[in-house]
Amino acid sequence: MENSRPISPDSLRFKFRLFVRSRLALVGLLFLLFVFVLAALGPALSPYDPLAIDFSVKLDPPSRTHLFGTDNFGRDLMSRIFSGAHHTVMAALISVLIGLFIGTPLGVLSGYLGKKTDLILMRIMDVLLAFPPLLLAMAIVSGLGPSLSNASIAIGVSYVPHFARMARSRAIHVRSMEYVEAAVALGAPRIRILVSHVLPNCLTPIIVQATVYAGYGILWVAGLSFIGLGARIPTPEWGLMIAEGRQYIVSGEWWVTIFPGVFVMLGVTGFTLIGDGLREVLNPKLRVH
Numbered sequence: 001m002e003n004s005r006p007i008s009p010d011s012l013r014f015k016f017r018l019f020v021r022s023r024l025a026l027v028g029l030l031f032l033l034f035v036f037v038l039a040a041l042g043p044a045l046s047p048y049d050p051l052a053i054d055f056s057v058k059l060d061p062p063s064r065t066h067l068f069g070t071d072n073f074g075r076d077l078m079s080r081i082f083s084g085a086h087h088t089v090m091a092a093l094i095s096v097l098i099g100l101f102i103g104t105p106l107g108v109l110s111g112y113l114g115k116k117t118d119l120i121l122m123r124i125m126d127v128l129l130a131f132p133p134l135l136l137a138m139a140i141v142s143g144l145g146p147s148l149s150n151a152s153i154a155i156g157v158s159y160v161p162h163f164a165r166m167a168r169s170r171a172i173h174v175r176s177m178e179y180v181e182a183a184v185a186l187g188a189p190r191i192r193i194l195v196s197h198v199l200p201n202c203l204t205p206i207i208v209q210a211t212v213y214a215g216y217g218i219l220w221v222a223g224l225s226f227i228g229l230g231a232r233i234p235t236p237e238w239g240l241m242i243a244e245g246r247q248y249i250v251s252g253e254w255w256v257t258i259f260p261g262v263f264v265m266l267g268v269t270g271f272t273l274i275g276d277g278l279r280e281v282l283n284p285k286l287r288v289h
Helices: 012-021 023-045 077-113 115-129 133-144 148-174 178-185 190-198 200-226 238-248 255-282
Strands: none
Touching (some): 023 077, 023 255, 077 115, 077 190, 077 200, 077 238, 115 148, 133 148, 148 200, 178 190, 190 200, 200 238, 238 255
């Protein structure tokens, strides 16, 4: 019988085994796969036209014909939810990418260069952090004009200081490591040190943060649409659908708001559980042996 070699804790195989060992992370992965399939194939999977109006079936409860029921215009809720996945999920991912690709370089530069660069950049970040993220996003959307794309930009801008702070703290730690000091002693260009040594070693907590913030992004995109600052009528977006149906909860037509709310919950929960799983995999201090 052949002796099996021990798997290195730094190998991808070990990290994958550690990830799949977490039941909550697997549940989150299943939620995300379902949501991403809807985001990619939603219109093709929709049994009806999500914009088709039919007042003869207005506010019909869930049935075999309309599994999720219909809304106040007689539109099939399942079709609108499936088609709306693309709008909500893409807007959330774009907002995270904006925060990630702007905040991370600024934070790495601030933490590695220090002195005046750090002082100026962090004071700007402090000003942005002084506002609650959702309030800052609302202010930006109000200035740019209500739309789903502007909502993505606004949420992304509100993420920038959070990614910058995280990257800065990691860069300050990494710049004192021996391999960085050796590269400086050998005369390596500063930009090469930043790109090859500092930035890659700052990515672990940032990846986890990006995953969790993607979940927040779904919630905030839906929230901005709910208050009229995101998607515009008749776009099938989850937050807008909840806003359109909230007045019917009192009269008993619960399905108009409950089903879009459930899909918002699935997206947020999926990203959050994946983030927790990645945190355990990428941070050896959190691993339970």
